[in-house]
Amino acid sequence: YGFRRNENNEIVEADSFISDLDNLEAGSEIVYGNEVLGTIRIYITTRYMKDVLIKNLVAHSTLVILLDIVLVVLMILLLRMRIIKPILELTNASFLIASGDLDLDIDVSRQDELGILSHSFDDMRSSIKRQIEELKNHHNNLEKLVNERTKELYLANEELINHDRMKSDFVVMVSHELRTPLAIFGNIVSNILAGILGKINKRQRDNLMIVEDEIVRLARIITDFLDISKIEAGEVSLRFEQISFQSIISDCIETIRSLSDAKNIELVVMMPKEDIFINVDRDKMKQVMTNLLGNAIKFIPDCAGRIIICMEDRDHEIVINIDDNGLGIPDENIDKIFNRFIQGRKQVGPGAHGTGLGLAITKELIEMHGGRIWVENSPTGGANFRFMIPKKVTSNTCQISK
Incomplete structure (x- = not known):
């Protein structure tokens, strides 16, 4: 217009x-x-007016943009100073605490939410430091106590070893000292029973036979003490030889035949037909078999007794099974029957007493041959002892003989 x-x-x-x-x-x-x-x-x-207007508009717009940029930078710096920097400091503090540095200082002067977080973080650091110091103190006290107890146990163990050594030395000395007089007494009683020193009546003979049995029993006890002492001292040496194990079983059967006949006990032997040769110490294996068979005879009553000796041939070993129909072993004694001075139960029969060393010696001798022994009660009554010995020659056939 x-x-x-x-x-x-x-x-x-x-x-x-x-x-x-x-x-x-x-x-x-x-x-x-x-x-x-x-x-x-x-x-x-209007061309000049438009140029001036555009220049003024550009100038004002540039100024506004610059002011906005400055404002944004100031806001970023303020945000960094007030929020981001404290968060980064807490993050760095967490890494230092995780690495074990619990002595760092955390700024807790702020009164806002970050200040609350910093307070909580510093409380956590102080709590962890205090707990670690308490654990160190407990550890030091415990280590000191363990050292003291270890020293006490070492001294007590040394004392026990000395006492055990003195006991073993005393047992060996007494056993050796008793062996000679027992042998003399045995010879004297044998001579009297043989009539060399004159005639004796029936009552005297019965009493002397009791004395002879007791001398034999005492000699066996002394032998057990000496054997276990030698085993403890590591003085037992084995003389290995290739031998038929059937011959060892046959010799042991003949040795204890009189004892089984006296109690009317039947002996049943099951062995392979062909000889099985294994590398063992003959005397020690005879001692093992004699101990196990003698043990079985002790625990069987005087009537309807039966012992089954079975030899099993396997690929690389033989297994000997000695099964009796005696009293068996109480369940509470099964796991410790091979410990020293442990007896399964009271033996049956007058004068049938022992030291509880026979099975311990048997176990040691079997393990010295690289074998193992175990026992279980038979479901029909009695005990079933089994032991395994490694061998080299195999044979499979089995026969029954009485």
Whole structure:
């Protein structure tokens, strides 16, 4: 729109107004009274005005953008100072604590949520440090106590070893000292029973036979003590030889035959037909078999007794099974029957007493041959002793003989 001032100095609409993108043109007639004196036209270009306006707009926009950037940077710095930096400090502190540094200082001066978090973190650090110090103190006290107890146990163990050595030496000495007089007594009793020193009546003979049995029993006890002492001292040496194990069983059967006949006990032997040769100490294996068979005879009553001796041939070993129908072993003694001075139960029969060393010696001798021994109660009554000995020659056939 175009405007002009009239003669009364009032702004009124111009008579004509022309504009385009680059120019402004306004015109108006000059009237005096009723007469038109002429026309006045004003032409103005807008190109300069637009350039100035654009320059001002760019200048103001650039200023606003710069101010916004400065404001954003200030906000980022403020955010970093107030939030990000404390979080990074706590993160770094957590890594230091995890690595074992519990003496670091944590800033707890803030009063906002991060300050609460810092307080909690510092309390955790202090608690961990205090607990570690307590654990160190307990560890030091415990280590000191363990050292003291270890020293006490070492001294006590040394004392026990000395006492055990003195006991073993005393047993060996007494056994050796008793062996000679017992042998003399045995010879004297044998001579009297043989009539060399004159005739004796039936009552005297019965009493002397009891004395002879007791001398034999005492000699066996002394032998057990000497054997176990030698085993403890590691003085037992084995003389290995290739020998038929059937011959060992046969010799032991003949040795204890009189004892089994005296109690009316039947002996059943089951062995392979072909000889099985194994590398063993013959005397020690005879001692093993004699101990096990003698034990079985002790625990069988004087009527309807039966002992089954079976030899099993396996690929690389032989297994000997000695099964009796005696009293068996109480369940509470099964696991400790091979311990020293342990007896399964009271033996049956007058004068049938022992030291509880026979099975312990038997176990040691079998293990010295690389074997093992175990026992279980038979479901039909009695005990079933089994032991295994490694061998080299195999044979499979089995026969029954009485």
